[in-house]
Amino acid sequence: MEKRSSTHAKKAAYEMATTNLLKDQSSSSTKKFLPWIIYALLPLALLRLYFYPLPFPQSAQNQFAQSSPITISSASSSKEKERVDENPCDYFNGKWVHDKLGPLYNGTTCGTIKEGQNCISHGRSELGYLYWRWKPKQCHLPRFEPEIFLQLVKNKHLAFVGDSMARNQLESLLCMLATTSTPNLTYRDGEENKFRRWHFPSHNANVSVYWSPFLVDGVEKSNSGPNYNKLYLDRVDEKWAGELDQIDMIVFSVGHWFLHPAVYFEGDSVLGCHYCSGLNHTEIGFYDVLRKALKTTLKTSFERRAAKNNGIDVLVTTFSPAHFEGDWDKAGACPKTKPYKEGEKQLGPMDVEMRKIEIEEVEIAKANAKKFSGFKLEALDVTKLSFLRPDGHPGPYMNPFPFANGVSEHVQNDCVHWCLPGPIDTWNEIFLQVMKKWEGQSSRTE
Structure with missing residues (x-):
């Protein structure tokens, strides 16, 4: 819990500093300091994803399932066939x-x-x-x-x-x-x-x-x-x-x-x-x-x-x-x-x-x-x-x-x-x- 609170505090501080900086600086100043702002926010973004991962899109999950089918080993397949033969259909x-x-x-x-x-x-x-x-x-x-x-x-x-x-x-x-x-x-x-x-x-x-x-x-x-x-x-x-x-x-x-x-x-x-x-x-x-x-x-x-x-x-x-x-x-x-x-x-x-x-x-x-x-x-x-x-x-x-x-x-x-x-x-x-x-x-x- 302490680690999560610390993370939120750092995030809030950086967001406040960034807002003030963008308001006070001219467009040229913005261009000058923008790279430094991105570098500062990147660690926070990584920490955010670590503790609150985004859900996997459903369409992507479906695509993954289609492109990567589950394969059954030959040994498993043979065992399954044996079970079928042991319990044949009662017609x-x-x-x-x-x-x-x-x-x-x-x-x-x-x-x-x-x-x-x-x-x-x-x-x-x-x-x-x-x-x-x-x-x-x-x-x-x-x-x-x-x-x-x-x-x-x-x-x-x-x-x-x-x-x-x-x-x-x-x-x-x-x-x-x-x-x-x-x-x-x-x-x-x-x-x-x-x-x-x-x-x-x-x-x-x-x-x-x-x-x-x-x-x-x-x-x-x-x-x-x-x-x-x-x-x-x-x-x-x-x-x-x-x-x-x-x-x-x-x-x-x-x-x-x-x-x-x-x-x-x-x-x-x-x-x-x-x-x-x-x-x-x-x-x-x-x-x-x-x-x-x-x-x-x-x-x-x-x-x-x-x-x-x-x-x-x-x-x-x-x-x-x-x-x-x-x-x-x-x-x-x-x-x-x-x-x-x-x-x-x-x-x-x-x-x-x-x-x-x-x-x-x-x-x-x-x-x-x-x-x-x-x-x-x-x-x-x-x-x-x-x-x-x-x-x-x-x-x-x-x-x-x-x-x-x-x-x-x-x-x-x-x-x-x-x-x-x-x-x-x-x-x-x-x-x-x-x-x-x-x-x-x-x-x-x-």
């Missing part, structure tokens, strides 16, 4: 929110959509289902970036293996990628194009689909044969597994076909059957069968690739619930035009159990795969976000212009598959985020 929990942007593509911009899922071209005029986005509770899900996806599969072969939901997801992906690069169909075989392959010349990438509704070896029921499927749970379907050494990334998607009547084998022995009245077999549920099929599939995939010292990236898309209001084969329909609100409707017991089995088997396989190098495995958890979208199915628009001649008494509905574009595009948005995470993990281990 299962979230809600659908309005989105003005809409989809990346429409029903006419890509020629890969199965006719029954091309809802717009079949006359669906209510298009509100196109303007929703999935918003996870814990993070932000970015819009799909076709160029980045293609860069991540450059010089690779990506395969979708499973039932018609695998094909539905594949066609969604191809339509989104086609907004950046046009694929060439290079292979086609089987009924309803069940085996197809596309090539992206821009990135030397191949994308294939393999029809295999059980993943394991099986004989599908037919009109001319028994009205039940046969599943061999201890061996995989060689229609896809025979080309496993040519695949770098694989997406498995099954579930709905396990609900059909079937007889189950392990080796040459019959384990039992599902919904097989008239056969002398033990009735068993399909949950354990799904678990065995997934276990065999994942174990075989890793072991075959490990035998050749070659890793593989594997994704398992979880069960996608149907939305029939009434029995699917008795005029059941899906007339909803908006998503369910959170808490409005709960997942059914079967949907919960199917998802639970798939998640658990992925985690078991992931733990077993740690003894191998170069293997990555994740569950693409889409069960809840799909369940909340009863409005996204083709419904009656699985057929062209179903009401062109008026409303008939019975119109068949598809409440299992998804319109393209539609909610299933979100599956591939999450797929891209998983691929980004895998790429980050690979770069840290190299």
